[in-house]
Amino acid sequence: MRRAVAGPGGTVRGPRQGRPTLEEVAERAGVSRATVSRVVNGQTTVAEELREAVEAAAAELGYVPHAAARSLVTHRTDSVALILPESPNRVFSDDQFFPSVIRGVASELDAAGKLLVLLTTGSAEARLRAERYAVGGHVDGVMFASLHDADLLPELMLRRGVPVVCNGLPHLAAPCIDVDHIGGVRAAIEHLIAQGRTRIATVAGPQDMVAGRERLDGYRQALAAADRRAIVAVGDFTAESGQAAMRQLLADEPGLDAVFVASDLMAHGALQALREAGRRVPEDVAVIGFDDIALALFCDPPLTTVRQPIAQIGRSMARAMLRLLEGQEVEPLKVLPTELVIRESA
């Protein structure tokens, strides 16, 4: 038995003390370190007899390879980071977007035996830490969810030779996964027009993000095609901002009879604002959201919305990353389909 190293008050000092090493396994099995290494890494060039001896010794000692030592020589860690460019509070708020992306990524990496490291970069320090973390070789690659235009981290990582996969910033020399924002929004607007709605407004998302811009573009295009006038207010994807923007729209254009809101969370806020103003949905004002998160079902009335396959974004990002790490080719831009889900609000 190895002596347990303990501090003054009996407190254990340092995480791991008596962890068995390759060398100890080798000694116990009566072979060289190299042989143990071969067995541990599943090479087939080892005599059955020795292999069994090594396996027995490893089991008895409870040997587990030391990650850092191994990664120091292999330059691989078998883990991948997912960077969420918001604060933890925002990432794990009511908005199901990030959790769903994480779910997709996690299940795909899980299946590949890779580990997921989550990093939020809502602050400048957090961004710096993430950079040092990734560049420091803690992970084999980095995935970004829902990027803002001004975020330099992806480029920086690319320059450092870190494999990168993006969501929300195409044309970046890194594979990008996104959805068909414009197509989805056009379907929504056309649905409103087909209903006979004439004054169709929008609550747009933040304009420093592709998702915000393209959903607004889709709205403008569909309206222009029908020769209608655009009525626009801008939010930041939060419920509060949706409520405020809806109030603004009602003030600007009291006669509006429909609104496309660029996220379900904002749509929930917009519904509140409409209720405050005494407008009935959908009789007076039709409302369509975007995302189709669980909340859409719980809205009153249940929200008609453009569904985007959020978890699928995560899965696709993970798969692209896995291919990248294998040195296989990856398509530079993958666009997933969106779909109008009609419920009661429009």
Next chain:
Amino acid sequence: MRRAVAGPGGTVRGPRQGRPTLEEVAERAGVSRATVSRVVNGQTTVAEELREAVEAAAAELGYVPHAAARSLVTHRTDSVALILPESPNRVFSDDQFFPSVIRGVASELDAAGKLLVLLTTGSAEARLRAERYAVGGHVDGVMFASLHDADLLPELMLRRGVPVVCNGLPHLAAPCIDVDHIGGVRAAIEHLIAQGRTRIATVAGPQDMVAGRERLDGYRQALAAADRRAIVAVGDFTAESGQAAMRQLLADEPGLDAVFVASDLMAHGALQALREAGRRVPEDVAVIGFDDIALALFCDPPLTTVRQPIAQIGRSMARAMLRLLEGQEVEPLKVLPTELVIRESA
């Protein structure tokens, strides 16, 4: 210059190739590796002149310490794992529990400059990977959220000398953070009794978890104190199971006039079952949930529920882990308060 290693098709092989090392920085700055190391690690015992030279050289080369190399000698990684003992699909589902715990953990670790590694252990392989990951020294410590009784991972890690903090399994030689389930449930039942409800049923949670058992205990205790009979069905914390259990209760005891449901998600299912059965809430049947996640507000009618401070569980776990890693004392069991939030369903 180091030879760049490239594969056949020009594909880069292995993530990082020409990354500058301590040695190169030292050479460029005209000092020894040790001096560079001192500067990089912020030691004050370096002459101003040399320090500046080193910093300049490091900046020019874009030097970032190699995590594995450092951790190989320091035995520290500055990152901590949070283990979520469910599948990714369950962890990141409608239930806000895990996301909220993650949020609490992330914000606290963030502030301490530590990194968060998320591991889901919903399958046997995932559990094995998590074990090897933690024991392999990838992280400095491991936190468990919402443990099941039969989960051996915490004990296993403890035996391996990995610092552990738990939620959901007390008495385990590892600090445990939990909430006052029993107190919260008793308050709920007393509220129902004060309303004059006489036949009070419960949809209990899974009985292989402390949260499930204690919430049922609280219910039984409060009923016994009032000399009432217990009416019990069991779910697994999902909405579907809540709906099924509620149907069961209505079949078993058509005359019930109140139900305490051990999670908001199950309560949402129960409300559906009650609606199906034509019972009005709260007129015919009062409903109280547990958790106070966002969904509770969106229920129809808005759900009276026992609030537990979920994000606070995460924060407390993180703080306990940080203290553990500092070698400071940590209280073995921390119980956070719960609180009855009265809305319209009871």
Next chain:
DNA sequence: CTGTTAGCGCATTCAT
């Protein structure tokens, strides 16, 4: 205050 030296635990040549 600085440089020299010696490993950390492992995978991987290269001999045998």
Next chain:
DNA sequence: ATGAATGCGCTAACAG
């Protein structure tokens, strides 16, 4: 098929 030797990049004693 196996073992001996080497080095990944870094920190920490130890001298000076």
